[in-house]
Amino acid sequence: MISARVRALENARQQLGLMLIIAIVAIGFTLQTIRFADAENLRNILLQASATTIAAIGMTFVLAARGIDLSVGSIANLTIALAVALAGTPLPAELSTATDALVYPVVIVFGIVLGLVNGALVNLSGVSALIITLGTLTLYRGLALHLTKASLIPLTGAILSFARTEVLGIDLPIWSMGFATVLGWYVLARMPIGRLVLAVGGSPRSATETGIAVWRVRAFVFALSGFCAAVSGLISVGRVGVLNSDLGFGFEFTVITAVALGGTSLFGGRASVVGTVLGAMLLTVIQNGLNLIGADPYIYDVVRGGILLGAVSIDAFVRGQRPMAVQMSD
Amino acid sequence: MGYSAESLLSLRQIKKSFAGVPVLRDVSLSVGRGEVVALVGENGAGKSTLKNIMSGLLGPDSGEIQLGKKVLFRLRVEDVKSFGIGTIHQELSLFDTLSVAENVSIAELPTKRGAVDRANIRQTAKELLNDLLEADIDPDAIVEDLSLGERQMVEIAKAIRISHSLLILDEPTTCLSIQERKHLFAVVKKLRSRGYGILYISHFLDEIYELSDRIVVLRDGVVVGEERADLLPIKTLSKLMVGRDLDESPEQPADLVPNSPVILSVRELSDASLIREVSFDLRAGEILGLGGLMGAGRSEIAEALLGLRESEGRVTVAGHQFMNRSPKAAIGRGLVLVSEDRRRDQAFLIRSLGENLVASHVRRLAQRLTGRVSHAAEVSNGRQIVLEFGVEPGRLSNQMISLSGGNQQKAIVGRWLAHKPQICVLDEPTKGVDIGARQAIHALIRDRASKGTAFILISSDLPELMALSHRILVLHKGRVASTIPRERFDAADIVQVASTGRLH
Numbered sequence: 001m002i003s004a005r006v007r008a009l010e011n012a013r014q015q016l017g018l019m020l021i022i023a024i025v026a027i028g029f030t031l032q033t034i035r036f037a038d039a040e041n042l043r044n045i046l047l048q049a050s051a052t053t054i055a056a057i058g059m060t061f062v063l064a065a066r067g068i069d070l071s072v073g074s075i076a077n078l079t080i081a082l083a084v085a086l087a088g089t090p091l092p093a094e095l096s097t098a099t100d101a102l103v104y105p106v107v108i109v110f111g112i113v114l115g116l117v118n119g120a121l122v123n124l125s126g127v128s129a130l131i132i133t134l135g136t137l138t139l140y141r142g143l144a145l146h147l148t149k150a151s152l153i154p155l156t157g158a159i160l161s162f163a164r165t166e167v168l169g170i171d172l173p174i175w176s177m178g179f180a181t182v183l184g185w186y187v188l189a190r191m192p193i194g195r196l197v198l199a200v201g202g203s204p205r206s207a208t209e210t211g212i213a214v215w216r217v218r219a220f221v222f223a224l225s226g227f228c229a230a231v232s233g234l235i236s237v238g239r240v241g242v243l244n245s246d247l248g249f250g251f252e253f254t255v256i257t258a259v260a261l262g263g264t265s266l267f268g269g270r271a272s273v274v275g276t277v278l279g280a281m282l283l284t285v286i287q288n289g290l291n292l293i294g295a296d297p298y299i300y301d302v303v304r305g306g307i308l309l310g311a312v313s314i315d316a317f318v319r320g321q322r323p324m325a326v327q328m329s330d
Numbered sequence: 331m332g333y334s335a336e337s338l339l340s341l342r343q344i345k346k347s348f349a350g351v352p353v354l355r356d357v358s359l360s361v362g363r364g365e366v367v368a369l370v371g372e373n374g375a376g377k378s379t380l381k382n383i384m385s386g387l388l389g390p391d392s393g394e395i396q397l398g399k400k401v402l403f404r405l406r407v408e409d410v411k412s413f414g415i416g417t418i419h420q421e422l423s424l425f426d427t428l429s430v431a432e433n434v435s436i437a438e439l440p441t442k443r444g445a446v447d448r449a450n451i452r453q454t455a456k457e458l459l460n461d462l463l464e465a466d467i468d469p470d471a472i473v474e475d476l477s478l479g480e481r482q483m484v485e486i487a488k489a490i491r492i493s494h495s496l497l498i499l500d501e502p503t504t505c506l507s508i509q510e511r512k513h514l515f516a517v518v519k520k521l522r523s524r525g526y527g528i529l530y531i532s533h534f535l536d537e538i539y540e541l542s543d544r545i546v547v548l549r550d551g552v553v554v555g556e557e558r559a560d561l562l563p564i565k566t567l568s569k570l571m572v573g574r575d576l577d578e579s580p581e582q583p584a585d586l587v588p589n590s591p592v593i594l595s596v597r598e599l600s601d602a603s604l605i606r607e608v609s610f611d612l613r614a615g616e617i618l619g620l621g622g623l624m625g626a627g628r629s630e631i632a633e634a635l636l637g638l639r640e641s642e643g644r645v646t647v648a649g650h651q652f653m654n655r656s657p658k659a660a661i662g663r664g665l666v667l668v669s670e671d672r673r674r675d676q677a678f679l680i681r682s683l684g685e686n687l688v689a690s691h692v693r694r695l696a697q698r699l700t701g702r703v704s705h706a707a708e709v710s711n712g713r714q715i716v717l718e719f720g721v722e723p724g725r726l727s728n729q730m731i732s733l734s735g736g737n738q739q740k741a742i743v744g745r746w747l748a749h750k751p752q753i754c755v756l757d758e759p760t761k762g763v764d765i766g767a768r769q770a771i772h773a774l775i776r777d778r779a780s781k782g783t784a785f786i787l788i789s790s791d792l793p794e795l796m797a798l799s800h801r802i803l804v805l806h807k808g809r810v811a812s813t814i815p816r817e818r819f820d821a822a823d824i825v826q827v828a829s830t831g832r833l834h
Contacts, residue, residue: 007472192439192446195432199425206423209387210437210488211407269427 011272014263018278021311022285029289036292043171047239049284050173051232053277055251056258057184058228060276061221063259064188066201066268067129069225071118072255073248074140076233079110080243081144084153097243099157107230114140115226119219129222137252145245153243163238173235177277180228184273197221201268257308258283282307336363337396338496338527339384339415344393346379353379354390355551361496361527366518368542368559369531372571372792372825376551377531378420381500384529385417386410398495411437416493420501422485426474431455433473434488458487462520464513478505486514490521497521500531504625515541533623535564535829547571568822572792583617584780586800590614591648593784594665594753596635599643604630606808608643612753617775617785619799621792622828627808628788629670632755635786636660636667648752664752668743668759670788683733684712684726687745711748719744720770736767743771747778754778755786760794772798792821806831 029036055072062069083106088097114136121132165172188194200207200217207214232251237243260266261282262275283304290300340360346353354376361367371377382388383395389404397405397413405415424433432439435451442450455469465483473481482505489497499518503511518541522528530541538545538559545562547555547570555562555570594612599605604627612618620628634641637655645652647663660666678686688708712726721733721741730738743759756775760768775798779785789795795802796819804812804827812827814820827833 007475186445190445192441195428195436195439195446198427199436202425202427203423205421206425209385209417209419209423211386211411211492212437213407269425 011263015272015275015278018262018275018282022278022282025282025285025289029285029293032289032293036289041288041292043174045281045284045288046174046177047171048288049280050171050177051235051239052251052254052258052284053177053280054180054228054235055225055232056255056262056276056280057180057273058225059255059259060184060262060264060271060273061188061197062129062225063256063264063266064201064268064271065197065217065221066204067122067218067221068133068256068266069115069118069129069222069229070133070252071114071136071140072225072229072232073251074137074144075111075114075226075229076236076248076251077245078114078140078144078147079107079230080159080233080237080247081147082110083107083159084155084243085147088155088157088159097153097155097157099155099159101158103159104162104234107234108227111226111228111230111233112223113226115223115229116219118226119222122222123215123218148243148245150245152245155237155241155243159234160238160241163235173238176231176235180231181273181277184276188271188273193217193220198269198271201265201271203269254283254304257304261308261311337361338363338398340396341380341383341390342394342396344380344383344390344395346376346383346388346390353551354383357393357548357551357553359546359553361529363495363527364522364525365544366522366528366530366542368538368545369529369548370533370535370538370545370567370571371548372790375548375571377548378500380548381417381498381529381531384498385415411492413496414492414494415496415498416489416491417498418486418489418500418502420504422481424473424481424485424488426472428473429469430459430467430471430473430476430484431469433484434458434469434491436488437492454491455487458490459483462490462517463487465510479507479510482506483510486517490517493526496527496529498529498531501533503532503534503537511537533829535567535826539564549573564826565822568825572821572825583776583798583800584615586613587615590616590782593648594635595644595646597644597646599631599634599641599645601630601634601639601641604808605634605641608805608808608810610803610810610813612784612786614752614784615779615782616801617779617787617799619795619802620786620788620805621795621802621824622805622811624790626805626828628805629757630808631805632667632669632757632786632788635665635755661749661751664749665755666746666749666751666753667755668746668757670757670761678730681730682726683716683721683728683730683741684708686730686741687712687715687726687748715741715744715748719747719774736770740767740770740774743774747774747783751783753784753786755788757788758790759787760789760791768794792824796821796824804828 026036035041059069059072083103084097084099087102087106088099118133118136121136122129125132163173167175188197196212196217199212200214204214233248236247258280259276261279262272262277264271264276286303286307287300290303337360342358344354344357357376357380359380369377369380379388383390383405386405386407386409395402395405397409402409425436428436431448431451431454434455440447440450452469459465459467459469463483463486465480467476467480467483473484476484482502486502502514506514518528518530530538532538542559545557545559545567546553547567549571590613592611593614597609599608604625608631610618620631622628630639633639635645635655636657637660638657645655647665652663657667688711709726715721716726719740721737721744730741733741739759743756746754759771772794775785775787787795787798800816802814802819802824803810804814804824806828811831812833814824823833
């Protein structure tokens with residue numbers, strides 16, 4: 001029997017490993033250019049990481065419950081498009097839209113609603129979340145394109161302020177990321193709903209036999225993911241100042257990569273919010289550093305893909321070293 | 331029977347069908363306060379369905395359920411929770427990645443300021459596991475790190491945690507050591523004295539007699555007997571379980587050719603867990619039945635012979651020792667397996683019937699130089715199998731999934747027999763097929779045996795085993811408990827040996 005203590009160490013080891021990789025990468029970039037380590041760039045890294053991290057925390061819950069949400073980028077785009085359509089005033093002089101504070105509740109509510117639609121479809125159809133959210137990925141993006149006529153809409157007003165406000169000298173998105181990390185960790189690791197999410201992901205059959213309302217847990221994780229995706233949409237749009245039809249395009253891959261790097265199982269039942277945050281941080285550090293040293297932008301994806309493959313292979317190898325008896329579950 | 335006053339859960343005239351096939355036909359059953367009721371029956375008698383109805387996982391088609399004083403049409407999960415019915419499932423309902431303490435309390439996690447009260451659930455797990463069940467299991471251990479026996483103890487603790495009136499135990503001892511089993515029995519007796527009602531489902535008749543006050547026998551979805559345990563001799567019980575007219579069967583396998591050669595010889599075959607020193611000889615043209623309960627090691631022996639499971643011991647095929655076994659090498663030596671879960675393991679459901687028929691020997695049909703599979707060869711080979719084995723509809727272009735279960739099975743048995751194997755291992759060859767297909771498959775087996783093919787027949791269907799076999803090895807917990815020649819076949823004896831390991 002492997003003691004609980006050894007298990008805890010093993011989990012900590014994985015996160016320490018990630019931190020070590022981040023540190024090595026950061027030192028590497030600093031040696032290339034000292035600009036990497038200056039305060040302004042470090043703040044920049046955190047700002048860049050915030051949107052990915054927040055969406056990835058939502059995704060962690062979905063994967064923990066043995067689901068997947070490919071529609072996060074589309075939700076980010078569609079919620080902003082809806083808010084602009086509902087709470088925006090087209091300015092007559094130019095092709096631009098002014099927004100008032102009403103955009104925030106609209107974005108949040110639609111994020112949750114679109115997530116609940118995902119959850120309801122998965123619950124009612126019994127089709128895998130991969131296929132359902134592949135469908136809504138296209139559907140939501142299509143609706144957004146229809147609303148905006150696929151045009152570039154410069155924005156002014158309240159919608160931009162979330163990403164551009166500082167509290168106590170720190171940007172609001174960075175505060176949000178920190179808040180989401182602590183809250184996500186607490187909910188997953190400490191609250192009953194977190195245990196239920198892991199239970200449903202670990203064995204849906206056992207969950208049903210135990211009398212756990214599996215459908216409710218599924219609805220919760222998809223709603224949470226929709227909410228997080230909407231918040232990351234607010235951050236992204238606030239940073240660039242325009243609603244572009246490209247907003248959130250391919251976002252699901254970045255987000256899932258971050259979660260997988262963090263050690264969350266793609267097969268459910270095993271998840272770490274702290275790992276996810278570190279995974280998102282690693283991806284951002286690499287992106288930012290490559291940018292600073294003036295690397296060919298076409299190399300970014302090669303590096304990101306390589307890092308993901310390397311990390312999961314090492315992890316699989318280390319897990320494979322455990323004694324046979326342990327692996328004989330199921 | 332006058333237990334209605336203190337009855338906890340009563341089922342009346344319950345009926346349940348799956349896809350038009352009746353599984354429960356008019357079952358009435360009651361469990362009262364302070365009694366242990368044993369539910370026994372052969373595989374397929376309907377025990378699991380009944381258990382699922384009682385634990386709120388299934389609703390019956392008709393009938394009524396009385397829970398305490400409430401009369402309901404079906405139990406919902408909330409009813410089960412509020413009334414306090416706990417179920418120990420044969421297939422454990424645990425969560426591998428959560429801790430022992432979390433598993434035990436998962437149905438009702440106590441909170442403290444919004445968080446799971448970890449001290450509380452640890453204490454609960456300690457009380458149930460360490461104090462009540464006397465199992466030395468760390469509440470903080472992760473379930474996937476536990477042995478099977480320890481996991482079963484956690485499952486038991488989890489059910490007791492939910493239960494405050496009725497406890498349903500479905501085969502709770504399959505992975506337990508003798509010591510753990512003793513503790514469990516003591517706990518069951520303790521709970522009974524506290525007024526719990528207990529429904530105990532088991533194949534092991536000795537356990538049934540040790541624990542139960544009343545025995546209910548289920549056969550083909552009907553209660554065929556209900557009696558106080560001390561008034562029901564084991565011989566009568568065995569007879570009730572298998573039914574009356576099963577000892578005689580109209581058809582007999584062809585007589586064995588005297589002195590036909592031993593074609594397969596197995597000596598002291600063992601594996602790490604489920605097979606213990608199994609030895610037997612199989613002669614050409616012989617049909618050797620393997621009897622025993624689920625988990626007795628029957629399918630595992632088949633897997634070990636084919637090299638699908640690691641094992642020790644000597645296997646000799648046609649006089650040559652067969653080492654480094656693998657399915658491919660086995661086919662080369664004329665040894666084939668038609669496995670139990672054929673839909674999953676052996677049928678390519680969305681491919682055509684024709685492709686399925688030739689899938690196992692497609693290389694033989696391929697042209698030597700180009701490797702191209704000649705369509706004509708595929709078709710003529712397939713047609714031959716369809717005709718010989720009576721697969722209907724026999725159009726080779728039909729998708730496999732469009733065929734009935736019986737015809738899928740005929741096609742797969744046909745595919746393997748088309749190899750003209752020397753030895754064919756059949757694992758539950760007629761499970762889930764209709765009577766017509768069953769007879770066709772039986773005729774096929776008899777015919778091939780008379781032409782010299784040796785069969786190992788694994789079947790939980792006792793009439794089938796007795797109708798086809800020349801000889802039956804009865805396995806009990808991985809050992810050969812008895813070898814019974816055809817002239818001494820007796821259904822009740824076989825059930826008894828399978829359930830207790832010996833003849834009383």
